[in-house]
Amino acid sequence: MNTFSNIKELLRALNDGRDLLTEMFKKRKSADYKYEYALDLIEHNENRIQYLIDRSVIRQNGNNLEIDDLYLQFFEQVLEANEEINTSYINENLEKVKQNIDYYFNEHNEQRKYEYLRVIKNTLRKIGVITLRNVVDLKRNIDNTFKSEPTFKNKKAKLINLDNKRKDITKLIEQTESLISEDDITFFKTAIDEELNRIIVQLKLQLQKCTHNLIEIERQVINFLNQIQQQSGVVEKLRQIKYLKDQFRLEAETDIKQVISINNSVIFEPNPSYPLKLSLEYLQTSEEAFASIKKIAQRQKSGIKLSQPVADKISDEYLETQIEEEIQINLEEVKNGFVAGSYNLFDFVMNYKFGKKVTFDERVTIYCQMVSQYETVFEITEQYSKKEEIEFAMIYPK
CATH class of the missing domain: 1.10.10 (Arc Repressor Mutant, subunit A)
Known part of the structure; x- marks a missing residue:
């Protein structure tokens, strides 16, 4: 090949x-x-x-x-178009995480320990995505099975199998939550890594979302199975009635005449019709009503000419142009002023005279924006200062 x-x-x-x-x-x-x-x-x-x-x-x-x-x-x-629920893949990734955690603790070389940590982070990220996809596929398969499967026995068997898949996913979610719980394993306390912490938080949110959807899926499966049970019972009774009717034994062996005679179900009554009177406002404002009135007038050959009401003149007040002015802060201008001086950036921004009133929090935001946009023209030192419970780096012009 x-x-x-x-x-x-x-x-x-x-x-x-x-x-x-x-x-x-x-x-x-x-x-x-x-x-x-x-x-x-x-x-x-x-x-x-x-x-x-x-x-x-x-x-x-x-x-x-x-x-x-x-x-x-x-x-x-x-393309997220798969219909197969693969819970074994989640289990394989869980085992892979456990194995690499053992490798991480057994390894003394920092570079190789980082490689094991990288594998663990990638695997945890995949577990969240795969679990979400499986839950979505499970819900779609349950809906398609209930709506599309024509055979009652196969429909019931498929729904039961899909419900077993739901139970497997629920168990795997519980195992994953137990694995990443800081109370159950020391790895997530010793392997201090900011990205790993973010992945764990994201994974917990994904698993929580999956759990809520699985609860709704369980309720849906129970409802579908009850409907199938009821429908299959009705179909079985209808088959028995048809068999007796085909054998000309229905009236002799059943009390169908007595049952029908005392049945006052609405389905056996004629459909009532109720006159519907349209409001005068609707007839005057609706385009569809006006078109219907014209059709009726043509049939009746009436000489009355119908005309649509003319709207009032639009007030000149609504046509007046209104201008709203807003003062924008020019970060480039602030940067040029800072580079020309010798103050540190934080104090410069705090004392800078803007064209409008700027609060302390907004000045802190401007300080952060300037650091991110003009980092190449600033000299960021390792010295830090603090003002109003905010710690900031001492930054000067180059």
Whole structure:
């Protein structure tokens, strides 16, 4: 089997076959995508199809073509169009985190310890994304199964299996929360890393969101199963009634006449009609009502001419132009003034005379904006000062 030698070759092949792959991906649920259809899309260039077949991007089965499972899974995951719930992948990543934590504690070289820490951070980030996708896919599959599956037994079996997937995801979420809990493991206390802390906070928020959605999914599954149970019971009774009717035994072996005679359900009554009177205001202001009135007038051949009411003249007050002025702070001008002096940046901003009233908090914001935008023209020292519980670096012009 031929393989791609580098990323460029892979991307070039996917780009050359983008029209074919796009069409095949749309019809991936169909098992009979003909070879002739592919020829029409690539202008009857069989070499391009053979090139993709040789490198296992697509597979040929007789006269039919299909995307290889590896690339199909990649497209579905990236486009979030996959329908398969893969809880084992979450479990594998959990085990990977645990293993790298052990490696981290056993390693004494700082560089290699950092490599293990980097793997742990990447894996934790993947766990959050994969869990969210699985919950979304689970909800979509449950809805599709209840609405699309025609067989009651298969519908019930599929919903039960999907509910088991929900329970598996819930257990994995509990294991993940236990793993990242600072009370249960010392790694997250000893491995002090700002990015790791952010990833853990984000992961906890993702898991909390998944938990809330799983509670709603559980309620939905229970509701669907109850509906299936009720529908299957009704269908079974109807089958029995039809069987007895076909055998001409319905009236003799059942009390259907007595049941129908005492049944006063609304479904057996004629639909009532109620006159609807439209308001005069609606008839005067609605375009649709005016069009209907004109149609009725044409049928009646009435000589009365209907005209729409004319709106009052717009007041000149609404047409007057109003100008609102707002003073903007020019950071470039403030920077030029600071560079020309010898004060430190914080005191300079605090004492600078702006064209409008600026509060202390707004001046602190201006100080931070100038540091971020004009860092190259400032000399940022390691000295620090403090004012009104705000600690700031001493910055001077270069």
